[in-house]
Amino acid sequence: MACLLGIDIGTTNTKIIIFTENGDIVEERAFPTPFISDEYGGCYQPQEVLNVLLENLKSFSSGAKKEVVALSISSFAEVMVGLDKSLQPITKSPAWFDTRTDTIFQETKDTIKSDNIYRLTGLSPQSKYSLYKLLWHQKFEPEIFQSVCYWTSMSGYVLSALSGVLSFDYSLASRTMFFDQQNRQWSQELLDNIGVPLEKMPKLTPSGIVLDTIQKNIARLTGLPENLQVVTGGHDHLCAAVAVGVFKQGQVLISTGTTENLTMALDSIPQINLSQLKRSFSWGHHAIPERYYGMSGIYSGGYSLEWFLKLVNENYQYLKKMSQEIPKEVSLFFPYLLGADYDGARGAFINLEGQMEKADLTKSLIISLGFEYKDLWDIMAQNLNIQVERVTNVGGGTQNDFWMKVKSAVLNEKILVPQDKEGSCKGAAILAGMAVGLYNDPEDAYRKTFHLAKIYEPGPELRESLLPWYRLYLELRDDIRHLNEKMKIIQTKRRK
Incomplete structure (x- = not known):
């Protein structure tokens, strides 16, 4: 073979x-x-x-x-x-x-x-x-x-x-x-x-x-x-989108690595004015010819979690031992450690309390990543007129069961997780295979190579418990932006 x-x-x-x-x-x-x-x-x-x-x-x-x-x-x-x-x-x-x-x-x-x-x-x-x-x-x-x-x-x-x-x-x-x-x-x-x-x-x-x-x-x-x-x-x-069959409109890819990327496949180039968007997202040519995409993401998605675990002297094994319960008080985290969709964006924790422990902050960070992602998701789907049909998540973050359950609940979407953890590598190999005739087309490659590992269904109770915090997150996001822009002005003056 x-x-x-x-x-x-x-x-x-x-x-x-x-x-x-x-x-x-x-x-x-x-x-x-x-x-x-x-x-x-x-x-x-x-x-x-x-x-x-x-x-x-x-x-x-x-x-x-x-x-x-x-x-x-x-x-x-x-x-x-x-x-x-x-x-x-x-x-x-x-x-x-x-x-x-x-x-x-x-x-x-x-x-x-x-x-x-x-x-x-x-x-x-x-x-x-x-x-x-x-x-x-x-x-x-x-x-x-x-x-x-x-x-x-x-x-x-x-x-x-x-x-x-x-x-x-x-x-x-x-x-x-x-x-x-x-x-x-x-x-x-x-x-x-x-x-x-x-x-x-x-x-x-x-x-x-x-x-x-x-x-x-x-x-x-x-x-x-x-x-x-x-x-x-x-x-x-x-x-990675090629590897999991995300190349037709309605198909969505979540790629969780250093960044947490969101890719929505498009059948044609979108007609959107930047001034119409509450938050910007990019669009361009897919790796599948004659297909396009809308793309956004959290620049420091997986990076934020790695950063925090390093600070508290833990590794990913800690996440498996951590309880799955949602904290009564969520410390909202704004995951802009590597920037965001505006100049000067920086990360922040809000609503810290003295009795909060390591697990509370870890779970709060993961929950907040879900909130940030939900905001990006809704803006893209609405402006691109996307009716979501299938969602697939790839990358190392899929091994974090708590993160995946939170994500599914917040997005209110069923999420497919493939067996392969390295979607980008596999997608490159599939492109090579199509080029030399091993696959008839992208759909043929998907049928032959995609192996499902798990499906996450949105939990109604979990979703209801997180919705009030999500609404608060959206309100505070604009305030955080204002503070970041103010700090940027002060920093610029100091450098001069």
């Missing part, structure tokens, strides 16, 4: 998995994504990502490797890699959450018409997007910026190293803030504004397109077959 190789370059860890045609795992590896932390957040090391990736590929058994017919890659978005003419990285690659672009965002926000940008690119201006990262390079590394021959994504860089072909898929281009969604091309006007000639941007392609066979030197080094096909991948959340 032919096998497929999926690679997921993640915010914290990179995963490599060999799957059978039926979606079963043959072998897997994982390693921390090479990263240098600093006061702004930090930068990825593209060359090191590739080096460690190749070393891990070498470590797979020869029996598993010889059956692999194609590979593809999912990765985080917004991160840019500057390459020289030999396709070697020569720039820093600030993380999507890195804050060094905040000053650039502030300096340029009055010159950017948000409504126009939103209609063209599907994004409301935020400092994390690729456009601001390129402006940062232009201002603070002008010589390196000028010497860059090509700009690509992290996925595009690794794919080029494996195949020798440079590319940029639509789903990752959708997160740059200079991709013309309607015409599926780079925006000449926006590239001119940031001083990047069009010829420095790679050819745009859909996800799931064969680039070439793997380069012979890479095949020799790793032990992979010389006829292995290298296939364009996509944005990690959209690859």
Whole structure:
């Protein structure tokens, strides 16, 4: 039986998995994504990502490797890699959450018409997007910026190293803030504004397109077959959507990792004005050709829980021992540790009491994540006119039973959880499989590879007990925003 190789370059860890045609795992590896932390957040090391990736590929058994017919890659978005003419990285690659672009965002926000940008690119201006990262390079590394021959994504860089072909898929281009969604091309006007000639941007392609066979030197080094096909991948959340069959309108994906992402599949590009939205969400090209998505999320979803557990010297085993009862008093937590949909957003606990214990705060944090998610959910569903038909949740957070029960109750939705915990990796492998003809179409791939583990049904009593706290959360959210914006002004004055 032919096998497929999926690679997921993640915010914290990179995963490599060999799957059978039926979606079963043959072998897997994982390693921390090479990263240098600093006061702004930090930068990825593209060359090191590739080096460690190749070393891990070498470590797979020869029996598993010889059956692999194609590979593809999912990765985080917004991160840019500057390459020289030999396709070697020569720039820093600030993380999507890195804050060094905040000053650039502030300096340029009055010159950017948000409504126009939103209609063209599907994004409301935020400092994390690729456009601001390129402006940062232009201002603070002008010589390196000028010497860059090509700009690509992290996925595009690794794919080029494996195949020798440079590319940029639509789903990752959708997160740059200079991709013309309607015409599926780079925006000449926006590239001119940031001083990047069009010829420095790679050819745009859909996800799931064969680039070439793997380069012979890479095949020799790793032990992979010389006829292995290298296939364009996509944005990690959209690859996860491919893995669980979320590509038609009415299908929804919750992806719970460092971020807690919300993806609603769309049949066509939405017609929405940014000024009409209470809270912004993005839209763009799906990893399935001719499909689109609406996307929002909590930037620090899983990150918030990991942060808190570390503070109280606990790990995920603590969550399994914790009682399932809802606290009588909920300390509302606003999960903006890595920002939110407005500039200057920061996290906060509200309604703390002296008798509260570790378990009360842990459960309060998880409940509040559900509240934040519900607000994002309702705004997207209403503005996109979505009638939800199926909800699937992937990611490490699905192992937290309390979190899943709360989420199902707050959303008032039945939630499917697949057996696979690494949806993005599997989605990349499925894209590779469709490209080489192992699957007839996305639906065929879903039928053959999806394995259900559990279904969470919304509990009416739990839902009723949480509704008053949810209403209070919504009221206080606007107050928290006001306080955050006030603090941002004070901090800006101090820095001057």
